[in-house]
Amino acid sequence: MPTTPIPGSSAGSLRHGRGRGCVITRRALFSASHLYRLPELTGEENASRFGRCSLPPGHGHNYELIVAMAGPLDGDGMVLNLSDVKHAIRREVTDPLDFRFLNDCWPEFDLSRPQGRLPTTEALTQAIWTRLAPHLPLVGLRLYEQPTLWADVIGNPMEAFLSIRTHFSAAHRLAREELSQGENEAIYGKCARPHGHGHNYLLDVTVRGAIDPRTGMVCDLSELQGLVNELVVEPFDHTFLNKDVAHFSTCVPTAENIALHIADLLSAPIAATGAALHKVRLQESPNNAAEVFAETPLLESRPAVLEALASA
Numbered sequence: 001m002p003t004t005p006i007p008g009s010s011a012g013s014l015r016h017g018r019g020r021g022c023v024i025t026r027r028a029l030f031s032a033s034h035l036y037r038l039p040e041l042t043g044e045e046n047a048s049r050f051g052r053c054s055l056p057p058g059h060g061h062n063y064e065l066i067v068a069m070a071g072p073l074d075g076d077g078m079v080l081n082l083s084d085v086k087h088a089i090r091r092e093v094t095d096p097l098d099f100r101f102l103n104d105c106w107p108e109f110d111l112s113r114p115q116g117r118l119p120t121t122e123a124l125t126q127a128i129w130t131r132l133a134p135h136l137p138l139v140g141l142r143l144y145e146q147p148t149l150w151a152d153v154i155g156n157p158m159e160a161f162l163s164i165r166t167h168f169s170a171a172h173r174l175a176r177e178e179l180s181q182g183e184n185e186a187i188y189g190k191c192a193r194p195h196g197h198g199h200n201y202l203l204d205v206t207v208r209g210a211i212d213p214r215t216g217m218v219c220d221l222s223e224l225q226g227l228v229n230e231l232v233v234e235p236f237d238h239t240f241l242n243k244d245v246a247h248f249s250t251c252v253p254t255a256e257n258i259a260l261h262i263a264d265l266l267s268a269p270i271a272a273t274g275a276a277l278h279k280v281r282l283q284e285s286p287n288n289a290a291e292v293f294a295e296t297p298l299l300e301s302r303p304a305v306l307e308a309l310a311s312a
């Protein structure tokens with residue numbers, strides 16, 4: 001295959017992909033504790049804002065960090081030597097944080113300073129970005145606090161994406177009213193069978209926003225969880241979607257249509273919390289999922305990097 005010669009490179013290094021671009025990811029684990037308790041608030045106020053996260057002396061998580069980096073390959077066929085990546089992550093992140101109380105680790109989380117903020121998932125991801133950016137060609141960071149809660153910082157460390165995962169079980173039938181059973185089966189296959197079938201749906205909701213300088217949050221997490229529960233999980237769980245959810249009496253409840261409807265239900269209430277609904281991902285089975293990007297201007301730019309992080 002003809003390749004544009006790169007000055008100073010040998011045929012051997014070209015064979016190893018020199019000059020071509022790639023995104024690489026590296027995973028790191030650490031365990032740490034934290035406490036959500038602002039000194040300017042009373043005990044009752046902290047409890048009402050941060051719930052059980054405000055209970056002294058704190059509680060802990062096993063964090064999983066995914067670091068995505070991009071760049072051209074060197075003559076050895078690598079974006080970076082993974083040993084250097086591993087050492088940078090260890091030196092800058094896991095050594096200072098592992099088995100520590102996050103509130104005491106870094107000045108960002110010193111709440112006695114006016115600039116101090118709570119060590120939330122998103123604030124921690126942002127702080128890790130500022131530690132790693134001088135050393136690694138970062139394009140994205142994902143930090144899981146739990147399998148059902150994670151934050152992403154992508155390119156712009158001034159804002160973060162926060163995702164929550166929940167689930168519901170529901171039955172549906174894929175068929176268009178105006179078509180015959182035979183026509184519906186030709187389109188939807190077994191999914192058109194007359195009495196329906198069910199799925200355990202996994203629902204990921206991702207919001208985007210600026211990180212509050214004091215609470216360290218892109219939005220109130222319990223408010224977000226409450227909205228998803230009240231507007232989606234409660235009305236959808238253990239239902240026959242076609243009959244029990246009015247929208248699907250006239251709209252075929254494919255995974256795509258369910259995801260779109262969820263995005264429509266959540267967009268305005270999430271906007272009222274100060275964040276923007278970025279993405280709804282609905283996994284219908286281990287084999288299929290639908291993703292709706294609710295912010296159209298970002299439609300083309302975000303998915304590729306998120307995907308690199310998601311499948312790391």
Ligand SMILES: [Zn+2]
Binds near residue numbers: 053060061
């Ligand atoms: Zn926590």
Ligand SMILES: [Zn+2]
Binds near residue numbers: 172191197198199
């Ligand atoms: Zn189905």
